Amino acid sequence: MAMDMFLDQLHGMAQYYPVVLKGVGVTLALSFIGIAAGTVAGFVLGIGRASSSRALSFLVGAYTDIFRGTPVLVQVFVVFFVLPEAGIELDSFTAGAIALSNLAACFISEIVAAGIRAVPAGQLEAAASSGLSRFQQLRLVVLPQATRMIVPSLVGQYVLLVKDSSVVSAIGLLDLTRSGWVIVQSVPNGLLVFSAVGLGYFLICYPLLYWSRRLEKT
Amino acid sequence: MIKFSDVNKWYGTHHVLQNINLEVAKGEVVVVCGPSGSGKSTLIRCVNGLEKFQAGMLTVEGMPVASEANLRKLRMELGFVFQQFNLYPHKTALENVTLAPIHVRKLSAKEAASRGREILAKVGLADKCDAYPQQLSGGQQQRVAIARSLCMQPKVMLFDEPTSALDPEMINEVLDVMVALAKDGMTMIVVTHEMGFARKVADRVAFIDKGVMVEVAKPEAFFTAPANERTREFLGKILHH
Amino acid sequence: MLSNLNFRVIAETLPDFWGGLVFTLSISLAAFAGALAIGVVACAMSLQSSRVVRAPAVAYVDVVRATPLLAQLYFLYFGLPNFGVLMPEIMIGIVALSINSGAYVSEIIRSGIHSIPRGQMEASASSGMSYWQQMRLIILPQALRPMVSPLIGQAIVLVKDSSLLSLISVLELTRVGQTLANDRFMPVEGLASTAACYLLIYYGLKLAAAAWVRLAQRPGRC
Numbered sequence: 001m002a003m004d005m006f007l008d009q010l011h012g013m014a015q016y017y018p019v020v021l022k023g024v025g026v027t028l029a030l031s032f033i034g035i036a037a038g039t040v041a042g043f044v045l046g047i048g049r050a051s052s053s054r055a056l057s058f059l060v061g062a063y064t065d066i067f068r069g070t071p072v073l074v075q076v077f078v079v080f081f082v083l084p085e086a087g088i089e090l091d092s093f094t095a096g097a098i099a100l101s102n103l104a105a106c107f108i109s110e111i112v113a114a115g116i117r118a119v120p121a122g123q124l125e126a127a128a129s130s131g132l133s134r135f136q137q138l139r140l141v142v143l144p145q146a147t148r149m150i151v152p153s154l155v156g157q158y159v160l161l162v163k164d165s166s167v168v169s170a171i172g173l174l175d176l177t178r179s180g181w182v183i184v185q186s187v188p189n190g191l192l193v194f195s196a197v198g199l200g201y202f203l204i205c206y207p208l209l210y211w212s213r214r215l216e217k218t
Numbered sequence: 219m220i221k222f223s224d225v226n227k228w229y230g231t232h233h234v235l236q237n238i239n240l241e242v243a244k245g246e247v248v249v250v251c252g253p254s255g256s257g258k259s260t261l262i263r264c265v266n267g268l269e270k271f272q273a274g275m276l277t278v279e280g281m282p283v284a285s286e287a288n289l290r291k292l293r294m295e296l297g298f299v300f301q302q303f304n305l306y307p308h309k310t311a312l313e314n315v316t317l318a319p320i321h322v323r324k325l326s327a328k329e330a331a332s333r334g335r336e337i338l339a340k341v342g343l344a345d346k347c348d349a350y351p352q353q354l355s356g357g358q359q360q361r362v363a364i365a366r367s368l369c370m371q372p373k374v375m376l377f378d379e380p381t382s383a384l385d386p387e388m389i390n391e392v393l394d395v396m397v398a399l400a401k402d403g404m405t406m407i408v409v410t411h412e413m414g415f416a417r418k419v420a421d422r423v424a425f426i427d428k429g430v431m432v433e434v435a436k437p438e439a440f441f442t443a444p445a446n447e448r449t450r451e452f453l454g455k456i457l458h459h
Numbered sequence: 460m461l462s463n464l465n466f467r468v469i470a471e472t473l474p475d476f477w478g479g480l481v482f483t484l485s486i487s488l489a490a491f492a493g494a495l496a497i498g499v500v501a502c503a504m505s506l507q508s509s510r511v512v513r514a515p516a517v518a519y520v521d522v523v524r525a526t527p528l529l530a531q532l533y534f535l536y537f538g539l540p541n542f543g544v545l546m547p548e549i550m551i552g553i554v555a556l557s558i559n560s561g562a563y564v565s566e567i568i569r570s571g572i573h574s575i576p577r578g579q580m581e582a583s584a585s586s587g588m589s590y591w592q593q594m595r596l597i598i599l600p601q602a603l604r605p606m607v608s609p610l611i612g613q614a615i616v617l618v619k620d621s622s623l624l625s626l627i628s629v630l631e632l633t634r635v636g637q638t639l640a641n642d643r644f645m646p647v648e649g650l651a652s653t654a655a656c657y658l659l660i661y662y663g664l665k666l667a668a669a670a671w672v673r674l675a676q677r678p679g680r681c
Contacts, residue, residue: 069615069661070654071622074633078654081646126304126363129266130318130370131293140317144308159525166527170626177530190537198526198534205525 012187013196016179023179024200026093030165030175031204033097035158038104045105046112047138064106072164075099080171096168096175104161111153115146155212159205166201176200219244219405220265220374225274227260227429234260235271236429242374247406249416252426253452258409261426262378265407266296278374294322297367301379303359305351311338311362312347315369323370330369337365341395357388364395375399377408411456417441425449468648472639479635480656486553486631487618493557494617498564505569516565523562528620531555536627552624560617567613571606572598604675611668618660632656 048060067075080095090098119142127137169178180197184190220242227235234257242248252258263269264276267289276283278292306314315338316330325333338347341361351359360380367375377396381389393415400406400419410416416423416437423440425433425448433446441457444450504516523531532555539546546554575598583593625634633653640649 065661066654066658069619070657071619071633073622073625074636074650074653074657077637077640077646078650081640082650085647120304122300122302122304123306125268126298126300126306129268129293129296129298130366131290131322132318133290136321140321141306145306148308163527166529167623169529177527177533180530180533184533184537188537189541190534190539191541194530194534194538197530198522201526201530202522206521209521209525 006189006192009187009189009192013183013193016183016187019174019179019182020176020196020200023174023176026168026174027162027165027176027200028204030093030096030100030168031158031162034100034104034161034165037097037101038108038161039154041101041105042108043112043143045109046116047143049109049113050116060109064109067103067106068110072099072103073167073170075103076167076171092168092171092173095171096165096173100161100165100168103164104157107157107160108154111150111157112146115150116142118149119145152212152215155208155215159208159212162205162208163201219246219279220407221275221277222261222264223275223277225264225271225276227257227264227269227271227273234429235264238274238426238431240424240431240434242405242407244373244405245403246421247400247404247408247419248422248424249420250407250409250424250426251411251413251416251452251456255428256426257429258426259378262376262407262409265374265376266293266298268298290322294370295373297364297370297372297375299360299363299367299375299377299380301382303351303356303363303383305359305363305366307351310348310350311343311354311365314351314362315366318366319369334365334369337368338362340368340398341365342391355388356384357391360384360388360392361395364392364399368399374405374407377406377410379409379411381410381412413441413457425452427452465645465648468643468645469652472648472652475635475639476632476652476656479630479632479653480660482630483618483621483632483656484660486549486556486624486629487614487621490553490556490560490621491614491617493553494560494564494613497557497561498568501561501565502568502572505565506572520562520565523559524566528555528559529623529626531559532623532627548627548629549624552621552627552629556617556620556624559620560613563613563616564610567606567609568602570609571602571604574605575601607671607675608668611664611671615661615664618664619657622657 045060045064048056049064051057051060076096076099079099080090080092083090083095123141123145124137127141132140165175166177168175169181172178174182176197180193184193187193220240222238222240225235225238226233238261240248250258250261260269264271265278265283267283270284278296281288281292283289283292305311306317309317312331312334315334316325316327319325319330319333320327335344335347338344341364343358343361343365346354346358346362351362354362364375364380380396381392384392389412393412396406396408396415397419408415408420420437422434423437424431425440425444425446427448433440433444433449435445439445440449441453444453501516501519504512505520507513532552535551535555536548539551579597579601580593583597588596621631622633624631625637628634636649636653636656639652640646643649
């Protein structure tokens, strides 16, 4: 009897595969955008953070602190509910993308700054001594070395981003988590439904996690 | 060519360089020696602006080093060789050598590469153009570092203890390159403990102790009949091996 | 926009926010305690030589770290009733937070232990100590020190994670902020106050971490 019900539920869940597919699509799209935009912005912010100008470093640090010290959920709410007050109306996907990209950028900026600071001072001296400008020193000597060092941390950050993308379900966006929430209303087996959701995230995140751990070992 | 006039530097209250006066003429080789902490590294690092000083005047070909605007231009003409080599680990030997010529002197990649290969051959590393620093011995890395500076065709070469971080058996391969440079007429300031090198090619030897330029003399005079007591003491310590 | 903040409303709702903040801290504290307990057990299991004991611990950590907290929360919230387990939302929330953070705590403890040089084990083994004596007297006391900073970091993460409980109707800080924002149509004031409260906790914990770093510079007792 329990088996029948279970099979019924499985069947019910399977009917919802379009919803799940859409959810996976949204999660992947948000993750890609967040990772790409977040990495670019994160590098820009990180260079500012590692700057010798104390004022610039402080300003960037203060900005990133705000987003590293508050919950993602609150940040998503801010983008979705507060920006309209300033006249910017956003749909839930764009709001989510902005919030996640910004969040990623703030965390990545700290990683990048640490990487830049870790490049030995002698490298900068050698570069400066041959007449390279500050910008050239950064581009040709410091950043390549810093980037090599921080790749494992960056990949770890990407995993976090994929997981953080789940909070967009709170503003009604149909991502993988929300698709589970929708399905469980009709197929009242939380264990089953959210195991499937978990499996979906696991398939995306575990390879990244594994790769990050392997990178750290080298 | 290079002129120190009453140069003074303080680290906090520590008077690191005291009223340094030194002139290096074109084509001259000046060796600077002294005990550790004497300020000899600081002195040479002032020449290309790696260290700043608070009082006095330092000029290279009449241009003051202190002015930021001049610094990049000056550095194009000043080659600097570090004790720790400071080769770029993510670039091959050839790439290390051609980086600045391409981006600062605006040479084409081809021109820079051919010049780079020539210079690497001159320092005896023609077959190591595509090797990465980690694949090279200390002596080879330092020779690449020298080639890197030479490729910019500088007017002056500055050496900050170039052999101090090398295993003994590799010191000579680097010194040989430096001797050849000197014989070619390069203007050089060399901070070093290698007195054999000084005797061979130095036009003058300067002894600095606790920030003070104690004595500057031609090598024969310096080594056989030093005028100052402190010089004699220092030479006594380092020459008996 | 910032200059138009209605400070009167903020002042009026201060007691509610304070309540929310205290509640968030209590939840976080309880969850952190749970996470420590779970993390210690999971770590101990993952260090055993027996595969049978190690596997579940490793699987637990891998699964938790590769899935979002929200999915784990919904898993328990919608799933437990199926087993007839009826818990108040706050309990579900604390359990979910504990299980989630427990995985990270386990990894932190593992790193701490592995950071102790091999030589310590070799030296203590050479004087005849058993494995458990080595752990108890030599390794663990030393391992404690490098664990403190990452553990404070995890505490910070936990406080931020607790905001998700608002989605299962727990009246913690975020929920308070949302309720007030919706009730009074003042999302700016509501969310700004919420953010400010979290930043208070964040900087407080960062100060604790900095104080620890200064304290830890002193040699001697761990």
